[in-house]
Amino acid sequence: MRHLINILDFSIKEVEELIDLADDIIANPEKYNEACKHKILATLFFEPSTRTRLSFESAMLSLGGTTLGFSSASSSSASKGESVADTIAVVSGYSDILVMRHPKEGAPFVARKHANVPIINAGDGGHHHPTQTLTDMLTIKHEKGRLNNLTIGLCGDLKYGRTVHSLIEAMSRYTGIKFCLISPKELALPGFVKKNCLEKEGVEYQEFTDLEEAMPQLDILYMTRIQQERFIDRDEYIRLKDCYILTKEKMELAKDDMCVLHPLPRVNEISVDVDDDKRACYFKQTLYGKYMRMALILKLLSLKDEKEKDDGKEIVLSETKCSNPHCITTIEQEIKPLTYVDDHGTTRCAYCDKMIK
Ligand code: NCD
Secondary structure, three states, X not given: OOOXXXXXXXXXXXHHHHHHHHXXXXXXXXXXXOOOOOOEEEEEEXXXXXXXXXXXXXXXXXXXXXXXXXXXXXXXXXXXXXXXXXXXXXXXXXXXXXXXXXXXXXXXXXXXXXXXXXXXXXXXXXXXXXXXXXXXXXXXXXXXXXXXXXXXXXXXXXXXXXXXXXXHHHHOOOOOEEEEEEOOHHHOOOHHHHHXXXXXXXXXXXXXXXXXXXXXXXXXXXXXXXXXXXXXXXXXXXXXXXXXXXXXXXXXXXXXXXXXXXXXXXXXXXXXXHOOOOOEOHHHHHHHHHHHHHHHHHHHHHOOOOOOOOOOOOOEEOOOOOOOOOEHHHOOOOOOOEEEEOOOOOEEEOOOOOEOO
16 A cells, blocks of 8 residues: 655655656646545644645545545644544545644654555655655746746745655656745755755755746746744844745745745745736645645545555664654654654754764
């Protein structure tokens, strides 16, 4: 059985098949009306969501299936102390495919081991968000006509922004990609993405603290929200929260065909007067999300008999516990510490990919 925990769980070919399937769904929606008849999608959201959860539900209903689930940890037995493993083992019996979002990094990695249905990661802490990336790629393909030869500006919270991490991992596999990483120093891209993806794959990147300086060269500007809920120091959040605001004036520095994306929700980082600009694609992006999730549900259900993909990491039991306060291992004591050694010889937690100190 196949799962989608990390965008790299799918090969480039599989991602392209998903894009083609989403395009066929857009062109011929009636063909898919009953494609998931009698199938049940479970949506387990231990953390808030509007677009991701509702687009998954809308996707399953448009495929003729049904949905069940919860939209907050407080309305599930997690609030009584039930583990992720037990929740997944139970809900696997009530559904054919399961989508989960959790505030702790590595929670879907735990879930996968206890599930007998495909698991889709809809966001784990500040780690990964592969279905947003598939949505972003479908949007880029439609708006720019290609997935290669692009200069992509990523602006805002690159430290905790999980959509950014997954998008970098996915787009680094294409040729002619350059990333402009625009963030305050405190919110720079973490080592597990910079070292194990950009540097490992030899992808060109440049770091900026100033949005205006990067703007003229961008084909895509991917704005992100400063992830308030991940900050340990509230004063730091207050100091950084309005560090980038995209305005109509700043848009004058951009190429005529630059495309502005944002996974949403926006807080203050794109001024509403940018919404009328033909380059503002973030609301279109939300609609692509529904079609891509229809394609993903169909694909994972059709791959049920396939073997799980081996990501090549040699994972071993460790004596040292992960010290990342956002890692799932810090709240669920019975989870065994697991590690792997990356290509730079650094030992990392198998759940959250943070360096083991
Ligand atoms: C993002 C998320 O949850 O990571 N939203 C989404 O899924 N569309 C971005 C965010 O919350 O800032």
